[in-house]
Amino acid sequence: MIILFYRYNSICERDIIKAFKELGHQVTTIDTEIFRKDVTPKETLSLVHNELTLHSYDFVFSINFYPIISEVCNIHHIRYVSWIVDSPVLELFSKSISNSWNRIFLFDSALLSDFVKYNPDYIFYLPLACDVEDKQSYIQHATAYDMEKFTHKISFIGSLYSEKNPYIYLRDESDYMKGYLDSLMELQQKIYGTYLIDEMITPEIVEYFNRNMEKKYVFPKNHMLTIKPSSANIILEPILLF
Known part of the structure; x- marks a missing residue:
């Protein structure tokens, strides 16, 4: 092909x-x-x-x-x-x-x-995948120092997306909004198997983010799949489709 x-x-x-x-x-x-x-x-x-x-x-x-x-x-x-x-x-x-x-x-x-x-x-x-042979070659050619430094029972390769977190780019942080969002995130971290954030992010919070963030993810008019006040709506980055 x-x-x-x-x-x-x-x-x-x-x-x-x-x-x-x-x-x-x-x-x-x-x-x-x-x-x-x-x-x-x-x-x-x-x-x-x-x-x-x-x-x-x-x-x-x-x-x-x-x-x-x-x-x-x-x-x-x-x-x-x-x-x-x-x-x-x-x-x-x-x-x-x-x-x-x-x-x-x-x-x-x-x-x-x-x-x-x-x-x-x-x-x-379809789960994620990688070239195992390629990654194994890095391990086989690693120095003793690197083996000692990076060998752990559990390893993570990737990004935590902290650099893309819109929360740190808010221009205005009201005490109420900061307290609400901090509490919501802390609560979510303690609960496994249930995603609370989608239900707790209201249209008012989305509007607050829109007013106080320069970087916004914007869909063309009538091109957005859902108007649900999803947390996806406030993880913002510039884009125009047309």
């Missing part, structure tokens, strides 16, 4: 490209977003559209979901395969996830239960 791989430099991309090639597939990559983090959705649209117009592919692939790529693939009638490896991925709240040319794979079964109803035939569960 011939695969068009849209990249943004996810830690997962290299392993997946290697796996595709080991299975005998040809992979062409669009790498612009690796080197330019200010790529707009309009540019992404042009990059993917031009490639699909000039060349023939069996499907388009990306780590995480790009609504604009989904729309382009819907027009070209080519499958768009995306593997969700983060949570939350706010782009999943776009109506584009309902497109019939999508094949969306979610690593989190809870996310699957939230989103599968919006495209039940084409949203699936």
Whole structure:
């Protein structure tokens, strides 16, 4: 198969490209977003559209979901395969996830239960994976110092997303709001198996974040999947689809 791989430099991309090639597939990559983090959705649209117009592919692939790529693939009638490896991925709240040319794979079964109803035939569960041989080679070639420093009963590789936490970017912190949110987060940490935050984040709190944060995740009008006052609405980062 011939695969068009849209990249943004996810830690997962290299392993997946290697796996595709080991299975005998040809992979062409669009790498612009690796080197330019200010790529707009309009540019992404042009990059993917031009490639699909000039060349023939069996499907388009990306780590995480790009609504604009989904729309382009819907027009070209080519499958768009995306593997969700983060949570939350706010782009999943776009109506584009309902497109019939999508094949969306979610690593989190809870996310699957939230989103599968919006495209039940084409949203699936797929756990995370990695190139074990590659990671094992790092261990085999590690120095004695590194082995002692990094050997633990439990290890975590990844980001805690603390640098993306919108809470630290609030311009105005009222004592009431800070107390409410701090208490809510502390309570959530003590309860396993029940997600309280979605139910406790009211429209008023969403509006408070909107007023007091410069960076906002904005969907185009009528393009948001749900108006539920979800915590996803206040984990904000700039984006425009068109």
